[in-house]
Amino acid sequence: MKSRTETALVKLQQGDQDGLTDLYEVTSRAVFAFTLSVIADYQLAEDIMQETYIRVYQSIDSYRKGTNGLSWILTIAKNIALTMLERRQREERIDFDAQHERAGATVEVPNFENPTIDLAKKILPEDEQQILFLYAIGEYKHREIADLLGLPLGTVTWKYQIAIKKMREHLKKGGQNDE
């Protein structure tokens, strides 16, 4: 049986532009969760998501029916994220003032809105973030995540357990410090 993602991709491949809305509804949560694990700058997430769906539409012919559609989309998202990060770093290297600006002469504006996501990004390596975010935010099952990332199910389950344990311990420590 075809997944909803594949159905939407095939619809798009057949020239039905409504497939893009279907695809967005089915996959945007996963794309966002995945993007969060790749980037440190949340503000880039919006650009990356937009560019991802544009790229999917433009290269829809290269999607091979029967393969994991979401995995294909996530690969596109990751490539776009890396390109954007690289471009931004290059611009910062060229722009001396911007470099100075970030070098410590500024006060840090704390972000109080996403403490749990911030903590995950701070203490977890990228692969653990991906698994945790896809599970908690994207609401995918471990088996689906294993398919998406091309990892054995055991590895996904194990890494998820490690990630959630680290989070728990840090939050517990933080809570104790607060007291």
Place this chain on the structure above:
Amino acid sequence: MNDRDIKRKLKQEAEQMMPDVLASVYQKLDLAPKAKKRSRLFGIPAWGMLATGSFAGLVVALVLTSIDNLPIVSEAETAIKIQMVAASIATSGDDPLQDIKYANPDVEVPTFSYKIDERGKTIALDNKKNNALFAENEPARVIAGGLSLSATLRRNPVDLALDLTRLARQAGYFESYEIGNIVRFRLISEDQQYITQLRTQLQTSIDTYFRNELIYGVALEDLLLEEPNFGNYSDFSSNMSQYNSEFDNRRNNHASDDDRRGSNWGEDIDEWMDSHRNHHGTDTSSTSSSESDDHRPSSIPGSGHGHKR
């Protein structure tokens, strides 16, 4: 916090941050008309929607007015102008509120403008797309020196206003011990509902900040404040290093402003805020000028009297 709580928190936070880019994707691909497909809610065709339109509109309007904290999106671009007016400038006459419109014209008051898109996020103003803030004068640029310009992009406008207020305070542009510090703002948009919501959020957030920091200050909407003119925008990022160090100097000079002395302040502030609110609202007879003299210290560390450049 257990595993389930962690998952719930992650999901909640992500939902707040998650952008909706579908409309802009259709637009960029020049497929905009197709996006209207979404109006066929629950399989009801467009004519069916029309038939029930007025009734549904009424229901939606009733529901919307009764729900707090709706995500703020608008139907039109919005511009905001915001100024930080130190107490000695804002209250130069007998009546602190009447005089803010006529603040000493020789004193430059930090003035910022920025634009907000329909999704409720700030928009880049420069070609390099790394700055969304129009710092209209020198004091504003000094305050902006405390903020990474890239941190002005795609921000919640209320958060940005709060950051600017916080930085203005750190650089000594408010007089913590004086009664009458004002953040005045003006909102321009064709979407009046958005303006109403944004106005409330701005006032509540900035007032709360002042209260928490024990500063006699309020946020006021001032319709006489000139509209922002983005035609005058000039990119000042090439001089950022200068403003960075100037901000740091000012912050060091004014670090001692914040020693929170005065244990009875809590009540004073509440009293002053209340009188200010009454004055700004329907009760125009109430004024805090008489009590202000009683509470003012004779010497004010970090007074904003030095704003003039």
